[in-house]
Amino acid sequence: MKEFDFIRTLKKLSPLPWERTVGNDSAFFKLKHKRGLISKDILLEDQHFFSSIPADALAYKSLAVNISDIVSDGGTPRAFLIGLGASSNHFSILSALFESLYKYARQWNIPIIGGDTVYSDKLLLSITCLGDAPQNPWFRKNARLGDYLYITGTLGSSAWGLSKIPTLGHELSDPHIKRHLYPPLYLDFPSLFKNKIHAAIDISDGFYQDLTHLLEESNLSAVITPETLPLDPSLPPEAKNTALRGGEDYELLFASPLAPSSRRWPPNLQKIPIAPIGKIIN
Amino acid sequence: MKEFDFIRTLKKLSPLPWERTVGNDSAFFKLKHKRGLISKDILLEDQHFFSSIPADALAYKSLAVNISDIVSDGGTPRAFLIGLGASSNHFSILSALFESLYKYARQWNIPIIGGDTVYSDKLLLSITCLGDAPQNPWFRKNARLGDYLYITGTLGSSAWGLSKIPTLGHELSDPHIKRHLYPPLYLDFPSLFKNKIHAAIDISDGFYQDLTHLLEESNLSAVITPETLPLDPSLPPEAKNTALRGGEDYELLFASPLAPSSRRWPPNLQKIPIAPIGKIIN
Known part of the structure; x- marks a missing residue:
């Protein structure tokens, strides 16, 4: 053979x-x-x-x-x-x-x-x-002045999990390693948020870098409230320091005209945690 | 860096x-x-x-x-x-x-x-x-009883060219080596033959094997007139023996209801030589 x-x-x-x-x-x-x-x-x-x-x-x-x-x-x-x-x-x-x-x-x-x-x-x-493709794709360049910025899920666990694999192996009972190997999937997200999002990006290069991609493409700036960033609470302090630079979270960072308190938020979001983290400015 | x-x-x-x-x-x-x-x-x-x-x-x-x-x-x-x-x-x-x-x-x-x-x-x-995709793609399985079989261009030069590269290098002045490196492209073919072809396959695995693919998928047989097979006339005798098994010709083998003498043949085919080689039978 x-x-x-x-x-x-x-x-x-x-x-x-x-x-x-x-x-x-x-x-x-x-x-x-x-x-x-x-x-x-x-x-x-x-x-x-x-x-x-x-x-x-x-x-x-x-x-x-x-x-x-x-x-x-x-x-x-x-x-x-x-x-x-x-x-x-x-x-x-x-x-x-x-x-x-x-x-x-x-x-x-x-x-x-x-x-x-x-x-x-x-x-x-x-x-x-x-x-x-939807009628209006959530291209990075499409963020608009006044949009609210949101992040799904939590950040930092994937990079921390990756750093543990060389010593622990692919130990799936370790939640950070598991999180690195099985990034989240938001298959229903586009249908739930149809026309409610202007721009989005998946956080694969790390929060800082991906936020920069979105803002540069849209030619806009942002104010971020650091304490609202959804770091994985189970991370040890040494991991928290670099969590926002770590990559492969595959959470969604998105810009939406909907305010956090809006009645127009899609229902049935129970399974998808979403944190408001700031706003798009000029 | x-x-x-x-x-x-x-x-x-x-x-x-x-x-x-x-x-x-x-x-x-x-x-x-x-x-x-x-x-x-x-x-x-x-x-x-x-x-x-x-x-x-x-x-x-x-x-x-x-x-x-x-x-x-x-x-x-x-x-x-x-x-x-x-x-x-x-x-x-x-x-x-x-x-x-x-x-x-x-x-x-x-x-x-x-x-x-x-x-x-x-x-x-x-x-x-x-x-x-066209309305009726030329899938391999779509050949029909009575279809005529045709081949574009000539066969065998690519495999012969490939066999020469180890000794001659990528010598583009050698027509067989050039033919191997620059397979033919028939970009206009689909628009010229729209609705005039039932099934087609590009000859990348060699004529014998690709004809077999087409016939097996269509669940039919063929009669081939061996002397009509368009072997590259510039091949030396030792190359001719294996030309129909050699691969990477990227010529098109196709099954069409149009007879070779049909008035419905597309005009403007001057640049594409096409040889009738046989017929689809049961």
């Missing part, structure tokens, strides 16, 4: 249609309207994840970070393409990885419609996510 | 909007209708190309093979996403590579709307091409 054949074998075992969905060269998709959003992330062994990462966590994270890119523009994820690079060294992780990729694709109702597989010494995932 | 910074520097030099086109997390696109086609190919140094490949040839080929996937389903390519993995060892090729990627994107009017860059020891290109 050629070193490559086992990838083909795995593809044939896939429970959902893999590459060449409809027996064609490219994958076919349909959007709700003519407008779409597309995101693409490459994850490479030893660069973006440790070789010892559990297959399930790798599958979850690689899909979730792409979903997050679509959601933070107000879009609705519709389909994945999975580019895989692997060698026979990865045989032990590959079948579990595929199983989890398909598990989450099913769970979130975002089918895997295509992709490509190649031989690669380092495990490589190149994932593309296609989504429906 | 971190080893990664130079990639960011290059991105800023790009003549066309690169990643985050409209200042957002995902890239925004519009289709003609709600139906789209999407293809994805990963090209990895030492696996899919020699390290010494000229930057221009790498740019051309990596884009062309994705376009070919869209075109062979009858679609019209609309946008690229470029995933790049590189290290400082690739510095010498990177700026020329970017220049050529943008040159071809401009020339073919297929903008680069997004992507991702990562650090990678091996040069890595993960390209995604988005296209408009």
